[in-house]
Amino acid sequence: MIALRNVTAAIFALALVTAQPATAQDKSIVVASTTSTQDSGLFEYLLPKFKEKSGITVKVVAQGTGQALDTGKRCDADVVFVHARAQEEKFVADGTGVKRFPVMYNDFVIVGPKSDPAGIKGAKDVAKALITVKDKGAPFFSRGDRSGTHSAELALWKTSGVDIEKDKGTWYKSLGQGMGATLNTAAASNGYTLTDRATWINFKNKQDLAIAVEGDRKLFNQYGVMLVNPAKCPSVKKDLGQAFIDYLVSPHGQQDIAGYRIDGQSLFFPNATDAGT
């Protein structure tokens, strides 16, 4: 049974190797966040700055907002950093989150093929643009994954007076995918989709897509951060998690967020001190 003994020895060796990160994890927290904050590159820029100041390693699990809130609810994250205000307020109201802090905003844009088959380019009213997309039956790709962007899209259809569940035809495709995957699909099949501007700017496979509609106040996209309630989840690293939140809303953290730019464009705008966000 030499083979078996070798295998056992190999396992011990590998277990030692894999156990190494566990010792380094003492000063670390898990943050459940959205695909948009990850795909936009914000965390790659921001987390090293925070680590330098605090010595805390932030481990980001990027999911859709719905899934990220669920991860917090299951006590598998210390902090939740998402963008769907109504769902966030419910998260705090039912005691799963301690307190919601507004952090920053950007905006959603509708992107579509440059040839603009629906003829919505430059529209100032996003509701009218969506109705046109529907009436013309132009291909539209929905995230369909209960993410913050998906919630925002559903709210926009509602504002437009379109009952999307009833009115969707073959032109409306629900993907159940993250923002990047949805943009890849829209780019490959010349369709329209709703995306946050940060992911769009950082997205490298634009192909023939361009911004069709932007600037409507209804396209506002607010991000909020919450500590998972230690009273409900004793495993939550309260002090470290709160330190991360304090940094995000501090003047220093807000300045860092504002400093994240690609090609001279800001991707997120800090607004922790604004009331009513």
Place this chain on the structure above:
Amino acid sequence: MSGDTSALTLILSGDPGLYRIIGLSLVVSLSAVACAAVIGIPLGALIALTRFRGRDGVIVVLNALMGLPPVVVGLGVYLALSRSGPLGSFGILFTPQAMIIAQTILVTPIIAALTRQTVEDLWLEYRDELAAMDIGPAARIGTLVWDARFSLMTALLAGFGRAAAEVGAIIIVGGNIDGFTRTMTTAIALETSKGDLPLAIGLGIVLIAIVVIINALAWAARRTGERYAG
């Protein structure tokens, strides 16, 4: 890894991020194969050499489990290891350990099923000889597994191929955390979603190259072993 670089320049420049990702991929998948071998080889050999009621059913199920969907295994392990799940107190969700557990579950049926087939074929060949030697069942399993060791390497490689290639399970239980649970396959998924398709395909080529190298090493080891074993 920044998007403006190709996978090749990352390798040539010795990008530490990329090497960490490659290292973690190997550690996770090789550990899973090792764990699966410890469980799967004795299990497969045992089924090959024993006769019991419902044995055909067990073999069919074992063979079918070779096709376990990674995403389902990932979800099951996620729910079990979640803080609100039965094994939550270990606190190992979103760690490499959780990824090894998920891949072990995926790989064990492959190694067990292929071992069962290999050992059973060998048993049919040597049955009379072994019966004449009048040794106990445990020694019989040991003898046959030892004799089949070179063929069993194929089972281990099949298991490794499965582990190294899958993304569905480890992205759920590992969380694809930068610098901690990011592997080759989850990095490829991430770069794809960022729309950086050239970097994604470059990483894919690196992954395939690594799998080829591992197989070449295994083949060389087998050749050397066979020569000394006569």
